[in-house]
Amino acid sequence: xxxxxxxxxxxxxxxxxxxxxxxxxxxxxxxxxxxxxxxxxxxxxxxxxxxxxxxxxxxxxxxxxxxxxxxxxxxxxxxxxxxxxxxxxxxxxxxxxxxxxxxxxxxxxxxxxxxxxxxxxxxxxxxxxxxxxxxxxxxxxxxxxxxxxxxxxxxxxxxxxxxxxxxxxxxxxxxxxxxxxxxxxxxxxxxxxxxxxxxxxxxxxxxxxxxxxxxxxxxxxxxxxxxxxxxxxxxxxxxxxxxxxxxxxxxxxxxxxxxxxxxxxxxxxxxxxxxxxxxxxxxxxxxxxxxxxxxxxxxxxxxxxxxx
Amino acid sequence: xxxxxxxxxxxxxxxxxxxxxxxxxxxxxxxxxxxxxxxxxxxxxxxxxxxxxxxxxxxxxxxxxxxxxxxxxxxxxxxxxxxxxxxxxxxxxxxxxxxxxxxxxxxxxxxxxxxxxxxxxxxxxxxxxxxxxxxxxxxxxxxxxxxxxxxxxxxxxxxxxxxxxxxxxxxxxxxxxxxxxxxxxxxxxxxxxxxxxxxxxxxxxxxxxxxxxxxxxxxxxxxxxxxxxxxxxxxxxxxxxxxxxxxxxxxxxxxxxxxxxxxxxxxxxxxxxxxxxxxxxxxxxxxxxxxxxxxxxxxxxxxxxxxxxxxxxxxxxxxxxxxxxxxxxxxxxxxxxxxxxxxxxxxxxxxxxxxxxxxxxxxxxxxxxxxxxxxxxxxxxxxxxxxxxxxxxxxxxxxxxxxxxxxxxxxxxxxxxxxxxxxxxxxxxxxxxxxxxxxxxxxxxxxxxxxxxxxxxxxxxxxxxxxxxxxxxxxxxxxxxxxxxxxxxxxxxxxxxxxxxxxxxxxxxxxxxxxxxxxxxxxxxxxxxxxxxxxxxxxxxxxxx
Numbered sequence: 136x137x138x139x140x141x142x143x144x145x146x147x148x149x150x151x152x153x154x155x156x157x158x159x160x161x162x163x164x165x166x167x168x169x170x171x172x173x174x175x176x177x178x179x180x181x182x183x184x185x186x187x188x189x190x191x192x193x194x195x196x197x198x199x200x201x202x203x204x205x206x207x208x209x210x211x212x213x214x215x216x217x218x219x220x221x222x223x224x225x226x227x228x229x230x231x232x233x234x235x236x237x238x239x240x241x242x243x244x245x246x247x248x249x250x251x252x253x254x255x256x257x258x259x260x261x262x263x264x265x266x267x268x269x270x271x272x273x274x275x276x277x278x279x280x281x282x283x284x285x286x287x288x289x290x291x292x293x294x295x296x297x298x299x300x301x302x303x304x305x306x307x308x309x310x311x312x313x314x315x316x317x318x319x320x321x322x323x324x325x326x327x328x329x330x331x332x333x334x335x336x337x338x339x340x341x342x343x344x345x346x347x348x349x350x351x352x353x354x355x356x357x358x359x360x361x362x363x364x365x366x367x368x369x370x371x372x373x374x375x376x377x378x379x380x381x382x383x384x385x386x387x388x389x390x391x392x393x394x395x396x397x398x399x400x401x402x403x404x405x406x407x408x409x410x411x412x413x414x415x416x417x418x419x420x421x422x423x424x425x426x427x428x429x430x431x432x433x434x435x436x437x438x439x440x441x442x443x
Numbered sequence: 444x445x446x447x448x449x450x451x452x453x454x455x456x457x458x459x460x461x462x463x464x465x466x467x468x469x470x471x472x473x474x475x476x477x478x479x480x481x482x483x484x485x486x487x488x489x490x491x492x493x494x495x496x497x498x499x500x501x502x503x504x505x506x507x508x509x510x511x512x513x514x515x516x517x518x519x520x521x522x523x524x525x526x527x528x529x530x531x532x533x534x535x536x537x538x539x540x541x542x543x544x545x546x547x548x549x550x551x552x553x554x555x556x557x558x559x560x561x562x563x564x565x566x567x568x569x570x571x572x573x574x575x576x577x578x579x580x581x582x583x584x585x586x587x588x589x590x591x592x593x594x595x596x597x598x599x600x601x602x603x604x605x606x607x608x609x610x611x612x613x614x615x616x617x618x619x620x621x622x623x624x625x626x627x628x629x630x631x632x633x634x635x636x637x638x639x640x641x642x643x644x645x646x647x648x649x650x651x652x653x654x655x656x657x658x659x660x661x662x663x664x665x666x667x668x669x670x671x672x673x674x675x676x677x678x679x680x681x682x683x684x685x686x687x688x689x690x691x692x693x694x695x696x697x698x699x700x701x702x703x704x705x706x707x708x709x710x711x712x713x714x715x716x717x718x719x720x721x722x723x724x725x726x727x728x729x730x731x732x733x734x735x736x737x738x739x740x741x742x743x744x745x746x747x748x749x750x751x752x753x754x755x756x757x758x759x760x761x762x763x764x765x766x767x768x769x770x771x772x773x774x775x776x777x778x779x780x781x782x783x784x785x786x787x788x789x790x791x792x793x794x795x796x797x798x799x800x801x802x803x804x805x806x807x808x809x810x811x812x813x814x815x816x817x818x819x820x821x822x823x824x825x826x827x828x829x830x831x832x833x834x835x836x837x838x839x840x841x842x843x844x845x846x847x848x849x850x851x852x853x854x855x856x857x858x859x860x861x862x863x864x865x866x867x868x869x870x871x872x873x874x875x876x877x878x879x880x881x882x883x884x885x886x887x888x889x890x891x892x893x894x895x896x897x898x899x900x901x902x903x904x905x906x907x908x909x910x911x912x913x914x915x916x917x918x919x920x921x922x923x924x925x926x927x928x929x930x931x932x933x934x935x936x937x938x939x940x941x942x943x944x945x946x947x948x949x950x951x952x953x954x955x956x957x958x959x960x961x962x963x964x965x966x967x968x969x970x971x972x973x974x975x976x977x978x979x980x981x982x983x984x985x986x987x988x
Contacts, residue, residue: 215826243612251877253620253796256826274612282600283616320885321872323986342871343863343912348986377876408984416988 174436175391175400180443182227182368182388189364189390190235192439199361200309202240207304208232209360210313211330212248212263212277214377215256221371222378223257224315226266228366228388232313233273245303246275248333251377254279284336287357291426294345295353299336304358312360312394316367316385318375318407321347323417325376326398327363328355328428348419355394355428363397365389370405395420395429396436403433445517445706449524456521460583463793465827474789476521477576477835479504482559482655483785486570487836489563490782495836505662512666513659516649516688517704522575523649527687530641539644545689549650549702552657553735554743559654561747567754567809571786573654578634581812584788585630585801592619624791626801626812645687650702660701664731667722670703670710672696675717682709682718700731759807766806769816769903769921771799772823772850773831773840776928783838786812790830790839796821798905799830814839816852818905818921823852825879825904842934848945849934853903854925855882855896861918864893870986874907874919880945883907883919892984898925902945 176192178185190196200206210224218225233244246267250257254277258264264275278284284299304310314330321342322329328351332338341350367387374380385404391397399414406412414420414431424431456476463473474497477483481501488498504515516523559570571577596618606615640647649656676696683691686709690702710718754760763777771790774780791799791814798821799814806813814830816823825848831841842850855874859865864872868891875883875894882900885892896919903921911917927937938945 215824243610245612253824256795256824260826274616276613276616278616279620280618282618318984319872319986320875320984321870321986323984339873339910339912342873343869347870374881377878379881407987410984412987418986418988421988 172437173391173439174393174396174430175389175433175438177400177438177440178388178390178443179386179441180388181386182225182366183231184443185368185386185388186228186231186364186366186390187235188441188443189388190232192441193362193390193392196232196235196239199311200236200239200241203242204240205308206236206241206244207301207308207310208236208244208246208313209248209310209330209334210246210263210366211315211317211325211333212257212261213251213333215252215260216378217260218262218369219382220378221315221317221369221380221382222376223261224263224313224366225368226262228364228368229263229313230266230270232311232364233267234270236309236311237270237272241272241309244270244273245308246273247278247301247303249284249301249335249338250277250279250333281336289353289357291356292353294349298354298357300358301334304334310358310360312363314363314365315371316365316369316401316404317371317378318373318380320375322351322419323412324398324402324407326365326401327360327394328352328398328419328423331355331358331360334358348422351419352422352426352428355423356426360394362390362392363394365397365401367401367404372405373408393429395424395431396433399424399429399431400433400436400438445708446527448518449527452519453521453524453528456579457583460580460588460789460792463789463829463833465793465795465824465829467793467829467832469832473793474787474833474835475500477580477785477787477789479519480574480576480655481505482556482570482574482658483577483787483835485658486559486563486568486574487783487785487838489560490566490568491779491836492566492782495783497835497837504659508659508662509665510667512668512705513656513663513701513703514666514705515659516653516656517706520575520649520655522579522653523646525579526638526641526646526648529638530645533638534641534645537642539642550735550739551651552653553661553733554739554746555652556654556657557740557743558747558750561744562751562754565748565751565755566782567751568782568784568786569750569754570654571812573652574785575648575653575655577785577787578637580787580789580792582630582634584792585624585627586634588792589622589624589627592621595619596621620797622792622794622797624800626803644689649704650688661733663703664700666705667724668705668720669700669723669725670698671719671721671723673717673719675715676713677715679714681712681714685709685712698731701733754807754809757807759809763806766923768802768805768810769818769853769905769923770926770928771814771816771830771839772828772847772852772902773842773934774814774852774928775838775840775930779930780838780928781806781809781813783836784813785836785838787835788812788814789833789835790814793829793833795824795827795829798823798909816905816921818903818908819917820909822906822909823904840929846934848902849927849938849943850929851902851925851927851934851938851943851945853905853921853923854898855901855903855905855907855919855921856924857894857896857919858917861913861916862894863913863918864891871912873910873912877906877910879904879906894919899941899943900945901925902943 176189178188210229212223214222216222236244267273267275285302286299288297289295312327314327317325319325341347367385370383371380372383383405402414459473478497478500481504484498484501562569637648688702690699766777798816800817801812802810828847831839863869880900882897883894886895905921907919908917908921911919
């Protein structure tokens with residue numbers, strides 16, 4: 136566990152956020168990667184800079200967000216924990232993506248999650264609200280009321296026929312998933328696919344009623360983020376999903392349009408619970424792959440790697 | 444002028460009430476009105492047989508009354524203000540005559556005062572039943588506050604389509620957490636009854652029943668300012684009719700000083716301008732004796748002792764050391780807690796998660812309205828310590844966060860026969876996921892990883908009980924066993940002595956891999972999907988193939 140990082144305060148975050156943002160804005164001229172299309176961008180570096188680079192490597196945010204569109208960002212801010220616990224997405228990653236979306240001309244950006252713990256505290260402790268506070272057009276919301284969820288059918292569902300999801304993603308919003316890399320005591324890991332459970336109302340039934348791994352894959356057929364940006368700047372490799380647990384620092388941002396591929400790569404970067412795994416060994420990823428939601432073998436992926 | 448001050452006081456009371464949330468700054472005494480109430484202070488000090496720091500604030504009120512008389516009732520008391528305003532609303536046009544039995548009714552409040560203080564001496568905290576500050580705070584907590592939230596949310600819901608159309612994102616997603624309480628209806632009935640009594644005479648409550656008023660009226664004749672009528676008086680008796688307290692005697696020149704609340708309504712209505720309130724050192728006249736018979740005194744004394752006996756000599760009292768309730772973190776030992784708590788409901792109002800709920804009969808008569816945790820409803824949040832901060836008698840001690848973390852309220856017990864994992868081999872982990880203290884770990888038992896509570900790490904917060912997806916009663920419940928209740932001293936030290944550790948550490952997951960004989964049965968089922976070299980890998984955590 137990184138001792139220094141534990142002492143990270145919100146104020147520090149803000150400062151770093153500002154610095155990171157400035158770097159991102161001033162830095163690297165926009166290379167066009169459009170000619171060569173990558174499945175994944177894996178960028179090593181500080182949260183804000185690496186996030187910018189990763190988006191750029193996939194062809195820039197304008198590939199995903201068009202002028203006037205409304206965007207939903209789904210970070211993990213489910214727990215009232217500070218970022219050093221690695222149970223929630225790094226606020227700088229969220230702020231950087233939100234900023235990029237607004238720069239691309241988005242009408243508005245909603246940063247939202249159905250938090251597990253009290254909404255107010257989650258927004259406060261994770262630092263995400265603070266980090267996005269000064270970006271005009273960006274709204275950070277934690278939804279804990281059923282009235283903000285609407286039912287949708289799952290035609291391809293095997294165990295799940297219908298599900299109540301956050302209304303805002305039902306009406307043509309662009310969805311960008313920004314999970315954090317962490318272990319999970321029921322599903323092994325909780326990355327992008329598992330993180331989508333933060334957009335539904337009734338999560339309990341996934342644990343009590345259905346096979347959770349199948350249910351996650353079913354959910355993946357109706358909630359399809361255009362882009363997944365996995366925050367692996369830190370990884371909670373045990374004690375997940377809520378922590379506390381062992382936090383490693385892979386310093387990576389992994390981005391891609393294929394949600395299974397991003398997760399599968401994410402599985403491979405660190406040992407989980409002290410043991411190395413492949414994406415194929417994570418049941419919910421395997422089921423999702425078999426359902427045709429994405430590629431699971433990372434040696435078949437075209438990956439752009441860089442250090443910033 | 445008086446109405447304005449009253450309104451301001453009520454507003455101030457309401458503002459302090461609103462401020463009683465988990466964000467309450469340490470310097471802000473949200474419970475100040477309750478602290479200033481000398482009756483609550485005396486009640487708690489007598490019942491607990493101990494000096495309580497915050498109760499000493501009552502001396503301020505006593506001092507001010509010795510100086511100004513019984514002004515508190517007319518200007519400060521938010522209950523009096525509420526009664527006056529509701530009186531205006533409901534009974535302004537009703538004709539009301541003074542009760543014939545007025546003087547004997549007046550005694551009632553003194554009897555009640557004696558009864559409550561006697562009960563307190565026997566160790567029964569009872570004044571809360573009729574103390575105006577406690578009563579009103581309770582009414583606010585259990586009725587006004589939930590109602591206000593409901594109304595605000597209703598308005599937000601009605602306007603939501605508009606907000607959405609205008610693209611006001613924050614407003615269109617805004618809602619407030621709706622607190623709910625068990626005893627709202629009873630509390631409303633009591634308050635409603637008090638207001639309804641005004642139909643008979645104005646300020647019925649203050650005249651005849653209020654024990655705090657009784658206490659203040661005992662010392663108010665010592666006050667400096669007194670009503671004086673000069674010779675211009677033509678005995679039109681307008682003042683007598685207008686006096687909200689019935690403090691003007693048959694002869695309008697006389698004043699029942701204990702009843703006079705310095706509102707000066709009489710001076711305002713006097714056509715002759717004959718009434719003034721000069722400073723005077725005389726102590727009353729013929730009308731200023733507190734009409735309190737010896738017999739009545741003895742009866743109420745006996746009443747107090749009787750109620751004390753009834754409340755104390757019950758099986759509930761004998762079972763206090765084994766009580767079944769989860770009390771808020773920092774609650775002092777049960778017997779002392781029941782004696783000290785004044786049932787104002789402030790802790791339940793401020794509770795971040797709404798887990799604190801009023802007791803009805805769970806611990807008998809002496810436990811009415813005391814706060815208990817209802818973990819199935821909501822947990823105790825690990826980031827919040829507000830209940831102690833707002834407790835006016837410190838029946839719940841005000842603790843710094845670190846201390847509060849160690850104030851263990853109970854221990855979670857897993858009921859294997861109901862647990863989805865133990866009984867049905869399902870892939871549930873919710874209790875483990877939500878536990879803020881890592882007190883629940885998965886250990887391999889008979890080929891499956893099953894949740895186990897580590898009692899020495901559990902502080903009883905109840906997140907597991909609340910979130911357990913089993914319908915009805917939770918498969919994991921918090922019981923008071925292992926609770927730490929200290930009247931003084933450090934919870935951290937006590938927890939250390941007991942070898943408890945509420946700082947969660949990361950090491951527990953080692954059980955997942957290290958325990959020998961660990962197998963995942965499901966692996967066999969899905970074996971065909973897995974390349975052969977991976978099947979041979981032993982001991983994998985849940986979710987991995």
